Amino acid sequence: MVYSLITRRRFQQMDVLEGLNVLITISGKKNKLRLYYLSWLRNKILHNDPDVEKRQGWISVGDLEGCVHYKVVKYERIKFLVIALKSSVEVYAWAPKPYHKFMAFKSFNAVPNKPLSVDLTVEEGQRLKVIYSSVIGFHAIDVDSGTVYDLYLPTYIQGNIRSHAIIILPNTDGMELLVCYEDEGIYIDTYGRITKENVLQWGEMPASVAYLQSNQVMGWGDKAIELRSAETGNLEGVFMHKKAQKLKFLCERNDKVFFASVQSGGSSQIYFMTLRQNMLFNW
Known part of the structure; x- marks a missing residue:
């Protein structure tokens, strides 16, 4: 299921901080920093807590713009x-x-x-x-x-x-x-x-690079995704694309890495990979 939670707002970066009950984001035309409450977002799906529904669902971090x-x-x-x-x-x-x-x-x-x-x-x-x-x-x-x-x-x-x-x-x-x-x-x-x-x-110029909890570095190139040791830089895994495309890292959750295709016109697709024992699955 896909639910619409926040509309008409462009997001540049986001992270879920479950222990603090917040989703932190850079978003909007002025690239402001906002905290959305996870309980408020969850209630937009479940509609089971009227008290949460009445509260404001977000606060700004300071008065920061242009983040x-x-x-x-x-x-x-x-x-x-x-x-x-x-x-x-x-x-x-x-x-x-x-x-x-x-x-x-x-x-x-x-x-x-x-x-x-x-x-x-x-x-x-x-x-x-x-x-x-x-x-x-x-x-x-x-x-x-x-x-x-x-x-x-x-x-x-x-x-x-x-x-x-x-x-x-x-x-x-x-x-x-x-x-x-x-x-x-x-x-x-x-x-x-x-x-x-x-x-x-890297074997080619990456569009995006991210450090993973496994102490590895992942690079997203046009032709392949490379997984390398953070300690030595040695190649530990590679996955070739079916077609050349530019990809951007989004986040790592549990044993999955999420990333998006970067396309003109603002549209994109979201992908994920499951990482197990230095192998890449579920592309």
Whole structure:
């Protein structure tokens, strides 16, 4: 069954946070950040709770407009929301009841190089650093001091680069990263030092790259979907398309990865893959 829940609104990014009873989204003509309550969305299907139906189904996160990208980061009992806007980066933290919403924590205005994607790492359990990408490379912001510095700039590439993903590698105390751009990925630490000689090299230019809970990186190319080890960059699985198409990662839920075709005119199809033992099924 397919149910209509929210109409006449374009969505750029969304994540389900079941423990907080919210769906977080970038949506609308002004790319605002909104939280929709899952109980309200569920009641639009079941219609079994009049009290929920009377409540407003969503709230805005601050007064933020022009949101480009966000990332929810859990650290111990705190949930941070780091947000890239047109020329700034915002960090919010979840405030439990009675507030039950994300509240402003840190703001970094007029950051150099327009942020395109963003993440947050906690170095050695104590230092917060924002990591963000731009058209010239990857950068970091020390949250305490507000200092901004370059992490990795692939100066050998002429013109703008296309960044795909910032991956904070597990079991490194939040200190090591895999940054993916163009058709490769480089291993660096949070100070910009190269940590591994090997480079993750895709077989073709991916349209989208995502890190999976299995500690693997998936890349969606026009001709094939590649699954590679996040630790080594080695190829661990490949699935060839029946026809060339551009695909975009949406989310990972349980053992399934969901993605969409990117087509002109605004229409698209949703696909999923089931991941088991480094094999790809149910395409």
